[in-house]
Amino acid sequence: MRCPYCHHAETKVLDSREVEESDAIRRRRECEKCERRFTTYERAELEDLVVIKKDGRRERFDRNKLKGGIMKACEKRPVGINTINRMTDDIERVLRNQESHEVKSSLVGELVMKNLKKVDKVAYIRFASVYRSFTDLESFEKELHRLLEKR
Numbered sequence: 001m002r003c004p005y006c007h008h009a010e011t012k013v014l015d016s017r018e019v020e021e022s023d024a025i026r027r028r029r030e031c032e033k034c035e036r037r038f039t040t041y042e043r044a045e046l047e048d049l050v051v052i053k054k055d056g057r058r059e060r061f062d063r064n065k066l067k068g069g070i071m072k073a074c075e076k077r078p079v080g081i082n083t084i085n086r087m088t089d090d091i092e093r094v095l096r097n098q099e100s101h102e103v104k105s106s107l108v109g110e111l112v113m114k115n116l117k118k119v120d121k122v123a124y125i126r127f128a129s130v131y132r133s134f135t136d137l138e139s140f141e142k143e144l145h146r147l148l149e150k151r
Helices: 063-073 081-096 105-119 121-131 137-149
Strands: 011-018 024-031 037-043 050-052 058-060 102-104
Touching: 050 105, 063 081, 063 105, 063 121, 081 105, 102 105, 105 121, 121 137
Parallel strands: 050 102
Antiparallel strands: 011 024, 024 037, 050 058
């Protein structure tokens, strides 16, 4: 593992532990040259997951893109990074447990909305407004009424 600071090739592992509720291992490392410390995460490389977009294009599943979308919806909301990481892990796990290695983007969006609805209603509405492409106030109001009816 190269040091992210000085790019020296030799680093040593100081500590390893499993990440709670995730399929990853967290490793605390130290560069043998500059002695700076950094953290890496190791996860099994699984068969590629492909997302089929609305227009039919196929795109490799990108965990960081999923997490970024969730983080954008939760911006300035009282949702911690651990909650976002857990949501990302849960959604990825559901997608990887599908029979096919190709999943529709609509499934990804629905899973994100389902998780956000449980965590933060405002973040849910933010995500839904982009995901469902609300074009006018009426469509936004309909979604808001649906959310309020289920309370």
